[in-house]
Amino acid sequence: xxxxxxxxxxxxxxxxxxxxxxxxxxxxxxxxxxxxxxxxxxxxxxxxxxxxxxxxxxxxxxxxxxxxxxxxxxxxxxxxxxxxxxxxxxxxxxxxxxxxxxxxxxxxxxxxxxxxxxxxxxxxxxxxxxxxxxxxxxxxxxxxxxxxxxxxxxxxxxxxxxxxxxxxxxxxxxxxxxxxxxxxxxxxxxxxxxxxxxxxxxxxxxxxxxxxxxxxxxxxxxxxxxxxxxxxxxx
Numbered sequence: 202x203x204x205x206x207x208x209x210x211x212x213x214x215x216x217x218x219x220x221x222x223x224x225x226x227x228x229x230x231x232x233x234x235x236x237x238x239x240x241x242x243x244x245x246x247x248x249x250x251x252x253x254x255x256x257x258x259x260x261x262x263x264x265x266x267x268x269x270x271x272x273x274x275x276x277x278x279x280x281x282x283x284x285x286x287x288x289x290x291x292x293x294x295x296x297x298x299x300x301x302x303x304x305x306x307x308x309x310x311x312x313x314x315x316x317x318x319x320x321x322x323x324x325x326x327x328x329x330x331x332x333x334x335x336x337x338x339x340x341x342x343x344x345x346x347x348x349x350x351x352x353x354x355x356x357x358x359x360x361x362x363x364x365x366x367x368x369x370x371x372x373x374x375x376x377x378x379x380x381x382x383x384x385x386x387x388x389x390x391x392x393x394x395x396x397x398x399x400x401x402x403x404x405x406x407x408x409x410x411x412x413x414x415x416x417x418x419x420x421x422x423x424x425x426x427x428x429x430x431x432x433x434x435x436x
Contacts (some may be wrong), residue, residue, distance in 0.1 A: 222278050226270075258305070266300040267380040270324030273333055277340065286340055292321040299324040307346050310360055315379055317363040317372045320354060321427065323354060325395075330360040369396060370403030373422060377409045380418035393421040398428065 243249050269290060277289035292299060299322040306314040308329055322372035327333050331347070339355035347355045350366065356364025365372055365378070373395045378393040378421035399422060400406055413420045 212426070218350065225275060232409075236377060246338045262303055263300060266304065266324060266328045267296045269327050269333065270296040270300060272334065273327070276322060276337060282430060284408065290320045292323060295321060295427055296324055298322070298395070298423060303328040303422065306391060308323060308361065311358060313361050314391040314393065315358075315361045315376075317356070317362055317365050317376050317379075317392070319365055319372070319395050321370050321425075324427055326355060326357075326360070326362050329362050331355075331357050331362055368403070368405075369400040370406035370409075372396065373406045373409030374412065374424075375409075376415040377416075377418060377420055380413065380420035381416055384416070386420050391419045391421060393423070395423045395425055398424070398426045406436060 376392040376394040
């Protein structure tokens, strides 16, 4: 008996049909949105020169990262719809905020730059070198996941990925600490993390940003206005 056939005979196991998110299947480009995006790039000559002179290899690598990020989200969305996992946090529509900054880093595993992604920045994990399979194992909570099934906030220092903290504002002082260590050791390394618009209202975020600025540490903080703030005002 095959594994799939055996699963159908297991008591209490309910299988749902395969799911393809309709927004991906029926997607069509919107000319007005594409035109507005191009105008945004062309409005700043320096930015436009960077885009125009970017090597084809770099553009292809960035595009591949965006696709990987989206396919990761599609898989999670399918799993939720099929009843495999109860919920998932997606970065759909925010992929560029993740993939672009990571590709500007020195990705050398333990000896390179480090990132601490929010759960919506999962694309940072695979672009730093972590197998997508390990990321998905984190959601399944299997013993062979990076956290050995203890937490879906996956990270792996072998690839320079610091496991994020559920309270996102706390990632700021943590990565400030990493950057301070790099500075004190004289290591030419950078610490990067992301912060949402809601978490910018937290105390630890402000304390971390202030300390990073005062100490002039090699840290990068990407603030995403993803409008997913829970219990805090946008303005």
